[in-house]
Amino acid sequence: MPFSLDTLNPPQRDAVTYSGDAHCLILAGAGSGKTRVLTHRIAWLIGQGVEPSAILAITFTNKAAAEMRERALALVQEHAEGLKLSTFHAFGARFLRHFATYAQLEPSFTIYGESEQKSLIKKVMTEMGLIGGESSELLESESKKSSTVVNEYMYTIMGWKEAGMSVETAHSEAKSRESQSIANVYEMYEKQLLANNAVDFAGLLLWPLHILKYYENVRARIQAKYRHILVDEFQDTNSVQLDLLGLLCGPSTQLTVVGDDDQSIYTWRGADPTAILEFSKRFGACEVFKLEQNYRSTQPILTCAGNLIACNEKRAEKRLWTSQEGGEKVHVVSYASDWDEAADVISQVIARHRNMRIPWQNIAVLYRKNSQSVSFERECSHNAVPYQVLGGTGFYEREEIVDLMAYLRVMVNPADMVAFRRIINKPARGIGEKTCDKLVELVRKKADFGKNPAEALLGLLADVVEGRCKIPRAGAKLVTGCQQLLALFERCEDWRNRAPRDTLLDILDETHFYDHLKKVTAKKGQEYDDAQERIQSLIQELDAHQAKSPNDLPGFLEDMSLIRPEADETRHAVNLMTIHSAKGLEFDLVYIVGAADGILPLERGGTCDIEEERRLMYVAMTRAKYVLTISYPEMSHEYGRQMVQTPSRFLDEMVRKGEESAIDRTDNGSAAQYTSPVPKLAWSRPQEREKPKEERRYFEDGGESLLSRAKKRSQAQNDFEADPVYEEASIDIRSDRDEGNAFVSPEVANIAGESTVAISKNGRPIGVGTRVQHKVHGRGVVVQIEKSGNDYKAMVAFRKAGIRTIIARFLEVF
DNA sequence: AAATCTCATTTTTTT
DNA sequence: AATGAGATTT
Numbered sequence: 001m002p003f004s005l006d007t008l009n010p011p012q013r014d015a016v017t018y019s020g021d022a023h024c025l026i027l028a029g030a031g032s033g034k035t036r037v038l039t040h041r042i043a044w045l046i047g048q049g050v051e052p053s054a055i056l057a058i059t060f061t062n063k064a065a066a067e068m069r070e071r072a073l074a075l076v077q078e079h080a081e082g083l084k085l086s087t088f089h090a091f092g093a094r095f096l097r098h099f100a101t102y103a104q105l106e107p108s109f110t111i112y113g114e115s116e117q118k119s120l121i122k123k124v125m126t127e128m129g130l131i132g133g134e135s136s137e138l139l140e141s142e143s144k145k146s147s148t149v150v151n152e153y154m155y156t157i158m159g160w161k162e163a164g165m166s167v168e169t170a171h172s173e174a175k176s177r178e179s180q181s182i183a184n185v186y187e188m189y190e191k192q193l194l195a196n197n198a199v200d201f202a203g204l205l206l207w208p209l210h211i212l213k214y215y216e217n218v219r220a221r222i223q224a225k226y227r228h229i230l231v232d233e234f235q236d237t238n239s240v241q242l243d244l245l246g247l248l249c250g251p252s253t254q255l256t257v258v259g260d261d262d263q264s265i266y267t268w269r270g271a272d273p274t275a276i277l278e279f280s281k282r283f284g285a286c287e288v289f290k291l292e293q294n295y296r297s298t299q300p301i302l303t304c305a306g307n308l309i310a311c312n313e314k315r316a317e318k319r320l321w322t323s324q325e326g327g328e329k330v331h332v333v334s335y336a337s338d339w340d341e342a343a344d345v346i347s348q349v350i351a352r353h354r355n356m357r358i359p360w361q362n363i364a365v366l367y368r369k370n371s372q373s374v375s376f377e378r379e380c381s382h383n384a385v386p387y388q389v390l391g392g393t394g395f396y397e398r399e400e401i402v403d404l405m406a407y408l409r410v411m412v413n414p415a416d417m418v419a420f421r422r423i424i425n426k427p428a429r430g431i432g433e434k435t436c437d438k439l440v441e442l443v444r445k446k447a448d449f450g451k452n453p454a455e456a457l458l459g460l461l462a463d464v465v466e467g468r469c470k471i472p473r474a475g476a477k478l479v480t481g482c483q484q485l486l487a488l489f490e491r492c493e494d495w496r497n498r499a500p501r502d503t504l505l506d507i508l509d510e511t512h513f514y515d516h517l518k519k520v521t522a523k524k525g526q527e528y529d530d531a532q533e534r535i536q537s538l539i540q541e542l543d544a545h546q547a548k549s550p551n552d553l554p555g556f557l558e559d560m561s562l563i564r565p566e567a568d569e570t571r572h573a574v575n576l577m578t579i580h581s582a583k584g585l586e587f588d589l590v591y592i593v594g595a596a597d598g599i600l601p602l603e604r605g606g607t608c609d610i611e612e613e614r615r616l617m618y619v620a621m622t623r624a625k626y627v628l629t630i631s632y633p634e635m636s637h638e639y640g641r642q643m644v645q646t647p648s649r650f651l652d653e654m655v656r657k658g659e660e661s662a663i664d665r666t667d668n669g670s671a672a673q674y675t676s677p678v679p680k681l682a683w684s685r686p687q688e689r690e691k692p693k694e695e696r697r698y699f700e701d702g703g704e705s706l707l708s709r710a711k712k713r714s715q716a717q718n719d720f721e722a723d724p725v726y727e728e729a730s731i732d733i734r735s736d737r738d739e740g741n742a743f744v745s746p747e748v749a750n751i752a753g754e755s756t757v758a759i760s761k762n763g764r765p766i767g768v769g770t771r772v773q774h775k776v777h778g779r780g781v782v783v784q785i786e787k788s789g790n791d792y793k794a795m796v797a798f799r800k801a802g803i804r805t806i807i808a809r810f811l812e813v814f
Numbered sequence: 815a816a817a818t819c820t821c822a823t824t825t826t827t828t829t
Numbered sequence: 830a831a832t833g834a835g836a837t838t839t
Contacts, residue, residue, distance in 0.1 A: 089829045369826050432815045580827045
């Protein structure tokens with residue numbers, strides 16, 4: 001056996017080596033080593049002679065899949081050929097590419113995300129006369145905005161699909177006039193999806209389910225293929241996924257599922273926290289293994305988290321324990337406002353990073369909703385703290401990126417009229433809504449006539465160019481526009497055999513995209529350079545994919561729709577994310593912010609699933625290894641309005657009555673006198689860090705202290721193993737400690753407070769530690785700033801060019 | 815069809 | 830506060 005079972009505790013070992021005929025159900029508390037158990041079980045199975053290709057492991061996120069692959073690979077070395085590891089959705093996509101014809105799809109189908117779904121549903125509703133026209137009863141009677149109605153319809157339909165409801169069932173169960181109308185839209189929407197050769201997220205699960213259900217040959221093949229299916233985060237599997245799992249399992253397939261009902265945070269997506277407890281009802285006999293020893297968090301953190309989750313009624317009773325003793329108390333801090341909260345949390349982050357040498361990437365700020373991130377982002381950038389925001393609206397929702405992706409999608413899937421509508425008039429080709437409808441209608445006609453989608457599209461464009469079709473008010477502009485598109489498609493015809501980046505470059509060139517971009521950004525008052533840079537990043541993404549899988553544009557598009565940018569722990573940056581996206585991760589330091597009633601637990605429209613919110617809080621708390629800080633503002637800004645907040649009820653629940661020993665409260669609220677920006681911490685001052693006793697007590701971590709690990713890490717950084725930019729930044733920040741100041745260097749403090757600020761080319765403040773970009777020298781970090789006449793001179797350490805002095809307004813902040 | 819202006823809304827969480 | 834959809838004008 002190439003790996004050892006000695007590193008496992010007895011229950012873990014039992015679960016890993018279970019060899020009976022029943023299924024294997026592992027109830028694994030937070031931090032109890034479930035990933036370790038899963039990877040070891042995979043390795044163990046392979047060691048027992050199971051073919052890797054007969055193993056399918058399903059995780060909740062792509063990142064978890066990647067991590068699992070890496071760790072399993074380390075255990076089994078080269079014996080992993082053919083091992084399948086993916087999310088439900090990625091599995092569905094791959095399955096569907098393979099069996100596309102069973103769903104009347106081409107293997108080149110497009111995956112629609114939320115925005116594409118929305119525009120398709122909107123289109124359908126317009127065509128059905130539900131919105132847009134004068135006779136739209138919906139709007140008249142209810143006096144609603146059409147966008148609101150579209151949203152309502154969309155969310156209902158998605159909800160139905162997520163619950164596995166077919167069009168037929170939707171029709172038969174529709175009672176009210178409205179749900180009948182929605183069912184009609186649902187039916188049309190499904191037809192349109194097929195016509196576009198597209199599948200939405202729900203479809204990635206529903207189609208495979210359908211195929212497995214009705215085609216026995218496929219089912220037999222698949223069931224024979226997978227002898228072992230392992231499912232991670234089982235508590236978050238929804239009913240469609242359970243059905244799918246049921247069909248993937250043949251009579252001789254063994255299931256291994258791992259989960260924790262206390263960490264179920266996706267009931268809003270159809271998951272049922274009790275499903276894991278009723279596993280055997282559905283899948284038959286199972287052997288149950290319980291992992292209750294926590295290896296992650298200190299005692300106070302576990303105590304508080306345990307007290308909190310014990311308030312839930314619907315749960316299997318269990319208690320996590322740890323052999324670790326001691327540990328810093330859980331901090332509970334109040335602030336006068338959310339802005340104060342952000343400022344102080346970030347200054348604490350800086351202090352901890354400096355004094356405890358905690359690497360940035362081991363620190364996380366967790367919040368309930370994405371909109372809470374802004375104040376923390378601002379504080380980070382003002383204080384030169386490297387950070388990354390996970391989730392939220394990001395890169396792939398930027399207009400120019402979506403547009404370019406739409407071009408690529410039309411190449412791959414010419415039937416995708418949602419993408420076609422997006423690109424047809426970008427850049428402006430004199431084609432408006434009406435003309436566009438007409439064009440799409442004509443393409444469809446050709447397609448119905450038996451032409452393949454590519455022929456239909458190109459044929460139509462040719463018809464327009466040669467005046468062979470009648471389009472009302474067709475002007476010369478339209479003809480030139482279609483000519484241009486035609487030329488582009490011909491030029492890119494060979495996309496299958498080329499690097500996707502070259503296809504993209506052709507698109508950029510042929511459409512004069514940068515000219516268009518210049519106009520658009522100028523109109524909207526956005527930075528043209530930023531947009532340009534984002535396109536460069538897209539090209540980099542294409543190159544990265546090319547290295548993994550050459551000339552695979554469809555694969556790239558699939559990855560882009562399925563994979564969200566996830567936490568990159570190799571980046572030396574503080575992590576800002578929602579609690580949901582923190583699932584499965586761990587950090588040395590965790591700050592849970594905005595712990596006010598109404599935000600966490602979140603309440604909307606007077607409703608609130610308190611047990612789910614409590615589980616969410618539990619998940620957040622158990623992410624922390626060493627220090628957990630929970631804070632709330634007494635007032636917060638929402639939609640520009642100020643809202644008075646009250647502390648979260650969870651703060652009381654996590655402390656047993658008469659027992660306050662696990663927490664440490666600090667009041668920085670409006671009533672409190674402002675004393676010190678940082679609550680008294682044992683090691684907040686450098687001198688005090690010299691007490692070895694205290695240090696050891698808090699840093700003990702399986703023989704290797706956090707401190708020594710941190711030292712090693714910063715050693716590694718000095719060797720330029722990682723991004724040198726961050727390294728330079730942190731060296732610099734450390735150096736100003738000698739100036740006797742607490743946490744913020746004078747220059748940076750100046751930026752935060754005063755109006756005399758060095759301003760970059762893109763209008764952002766520059767301080768010591770700011771990461772900047774220069775046209776000639778590339779990226780670097782500001783190490784010093786001084787005034788020179790009306791300008792500021794910045795000394796910048798560039799990655800390649802070394803230290804140079806540059807006038808601040810020629811630098812860009814990135 | 816394109817440009818400009820006004821006003822209303824906003825997601826809670828993710829594949 | 831910021832963004833986007835609708836109405837209005839050119």
